[in-house]
Amino acid sequence: MRTALTSLTLRGRCLVAAGATLLGLGALLGERPLVQIAVFVLALPLVSAVAVARQRFRxxxxxxxxxxxxxxxxxxxxxxxxxxxxxxxxxxxxxxxxxxxxxxxxxxxxxxxxxxxxxxxxxxxxxxxxxxxxxxxxxxxxxxxxxxxxxxxxxxxxxxxxxxxPRVRPLGPGGPGGGHGGGGEGARRSIAVHGEDDVSTRAYRHGDDLRKVHWRATARTGELMVRLEERPWRAQAALLLDTRTRAHLLTRAAGPGPVAGGAVPGPPGDPTPPQDSLEWLVEAAASIGTALARRGAALRVVTTAGELTPTAPDGGRAAPAARAALGPGELLDRLATLGPGRGTGLGPAAELLHRVAGEGPVVALLGAVGPDDLTELVAARSGPSADVAVLLDVASWSDPGARSKRGLSATARAALAAQLEQSATLLRGAGWQVVVADSSRTVEAVWGDLAPASAGVRGGGVLGVPA
Known part of the structure; x- marks a missing residue:
C-alpha cells in the first residue's frame, strides 16, 4: 500500500482525493450509487499500481x-x-x-x-x-x-x-623563437664562446645572480657586466600560470552558455569568448603550450598550486624530467579541470619554476600582480632576455553586462592600471618581453606581438604598453 501511494502521479492523487470525497458524501447522504462510484474510483489507481509493480523488464x-x-x-x-x-x-x-x-x-x-x-x-x-x-x-x-x-x-x-x-587557438610563427625552423632535442642557441677572454657579456640587470658578474669586462667598461652562458632554446620550455583567486575576476558558473545577466566581454567575432580572466589564461596556456610542444620542446607547466604532471604510462621507469614533461594531449587533459587556487603570492611558484624550468625559455601568464609579487620571480629567472610575460588587464572583464563576483569602482580600476604599468616596467627592466592582454584581445593576437627572443623588445618599450 505504501509503494502504491508513493507511485501515484498527480492525476492519480487527484483521482484518489475525488474518490474519497465521493465516498464521504455517499455515506453522509446515504446514496448507495455514490458509494459504488467512489469504490470504483478508489480501486482504479490501486489496480494500476499493482499492474505496474508486477511488470518485469531487462x-x-x-x-x-x-x-x-x-x-x-x-x-x-x-x-x-x-x-x-x-x-x-x-x-x-x-x-x-x-x-x-x-x-x-x-x-x-x-x-x-x-x-x-x-x-x-x-x-x-x-x-x-x-x-x-x-x-x-x-x-x-x-x-x-x-x-x-x-x-x-x-x-x-x-x-x-x-x-x-580548453580551446586551442591556431597560433602563427610568432612567440619565443617562432618561425626559425622545427627545432628539436638538439636545437640550442650558443651565446657564449669558449675561452675566458672571449666570453659574451651584457650589462647587469636587476635580479641577476652576482656570481655571474664578469669582473674583467666590468673593469674594462666601467659598468657592472654579467656573463652570458649557453642556454638551450627549444629543447625545453616552461609555462607559469597564475591561478590565484585574488589575481582574477571570476564569474559565477550558473549553468551552460553565456553568463546569466548579460553578454560576456570578448573579441569581436568570437561566439564563445572566455567568461573571465582565468578562462582566458587557461586558453592561452593550452594554445601556447601546444605550440611549444609541437615544436619539439619538453614542456613543464607550473601553477601557483604546484606543477601539472602527466600520468606515467611506462610505470615510472622513465627519467623524472621526461615523466614530468607534458605532451599536447596530456596538457589539455590537465587544464580541463584546472580551477582557481588559494595562493597568496608567486614565491612558491617561482621557487618551483627555478627548479624545473632549467635554462629554457619561460612564458609566464600572470593575472593582477604587483611589483612585490614579481620580486622572487625576477630573481629566479636572471639571465638573457629569453623569458616572456603576458600580463592580464583583469579590469577589462568587469565591463557592464558581465556578472562577476566582485565589481570594480573607478578607484579600483585606476589602482589596477597603475599596478599593471609598474609590473610591466619591472619585468622590462629585468630583461623580460612583456605583452598586455585584455578581454578584447585574442590569444593569436597576443602571440603575434611576441617577437622572437633574438629580436629583442620591439621599439625599445614594453609590447602592448607605451614605453
Missing amino acids: VGVRRTVSPSRVPRGQDAEVLLEVTNADRRTGRLWLLSEHLPPELGRSPSFVVERLPAAATAGMRYRVAGARRGRFRLGPLRLRLVDPFGLVQRTTSGTDGAPLVVV
Whole structure:
C-alpha cells in the first residue's frame, strides 16, 4: 500500500482525493450509487499500481559519445541505444538521461512496445560550454500505466565520460623563437664562446645572480657586466600560470552558455569568448603550450598550486624530467579541470619554476600582480632576455553586462592600471618581453606581438604598453 501511494502521479492523487470525497458524501447522504462510484474510483489507481509493480523488464544501455574530448564552446553528439533484453515486448517506457547542469537540460524520450531483443537508438547533443570532466548518465526509466495514474521509476548505474578541454587557438610563427625552423632535442642557441677572454657579456640587470658578474669586462667598461652562458632554446620550455583567486575576476558558473545577466566581454567575432580572466589564461596556456610542444620542446607547466604532471604510462621507469614533461594531449587533459587556487603570492611558484624550468625559455601568464609579487620571480629567472610575460588587464572583464563576483569602482580600476604599468616596467627592466592582454584581445593576437627572443623588445618599450 505504501509503494502504491508513493507511485501515484498527480492525476492519480487527484483521482484518489475525488474518490474519497465521493465516498464521504455517499455515506453522509446515504446514496448507495455514490458509494459504488467512489469504490470504483478508489480501486482504479490501486489496480494500476499493482499492474505496474508486477511488470518485469531487462534493459541494456549503451552510449557512444562523439567526440569524447570536446573543446570548450563546441557540442558533442551522444548516441543512446536501449535494448530490450527481456523475452517479452516492453510496455510504455519514459526515459530520461541525467546530465550535469553545465551540459544543459536532461533529454527525455518515449519508447513504446519495444519488441524482445530489439534496440531503439536515440540521439541528443550536449553543449560543452564549460571546462571539466563530466559523466553522462545514468539512464532513468519510468513505467506508466495506460491511464497515467501510477509510475514506477528506476535508475541504472551506467554512464559515459565526457571531457571538455580548453580551446586551442591556431597560433602563427610568432612567440619565443617562432618561425626559425622545427627545432628539436638538439636545437640550442650558443651565446657564449669558449675561452675566458672571449666570453659574451651584457650589462647587469636587476635580479641577476652576482656570481655571474664578469669582473674583467666590468673593469674594462666601467659598468657592472654579467656573463652570458649557453642556454638551450627549444629543447625545453616552461609555462607559469597564475591561478590565484585574488589575481582574477571570476564569474559565477550558473549553468551552460553565456553568463546569466548579460553578454560576456570578448573579441569581436568570437561566439564563445572566455567568461573571465582565468578562462582566458587557461586558453592561452593550452594554445601556447601546444605550440611549444609541437615544436619539439619538453614542456613543464607550473601553477601557483604546484606543477601539472602527466600520468606515467611506462610505470615510472622513465627519467623524472621526461615523466614530468607534458605532451599536447596530456596538457589539455590537465587544464580541463584546472580551477582557481588559494595562493597568496608567486614565491612558491617561482621557487618551483627555478627548479624545473632549467635554462629554457619561460612564458609566464600572470593575472593582477604587483611589483612585490614579481620580486622572487625576477630573481629566479636572471639571465638573457629569453623569458616572456603576458600580463592580464583583469579590469577589462568587469565591463557592464558581465556578472562577476566582485565589481570594480573607478578607484579600483585606476589602482589596477597603475599596478599593471609598474609590473610591466619591472619585468622590462629585468630583461623580460612583456605583452598586455585584455578581454578584447585574442590569444593569436597576443602571440603575434611576441617577437622572437633574438629580436629583442620591439621599439625599445614594453609590447602592448607605451614605453
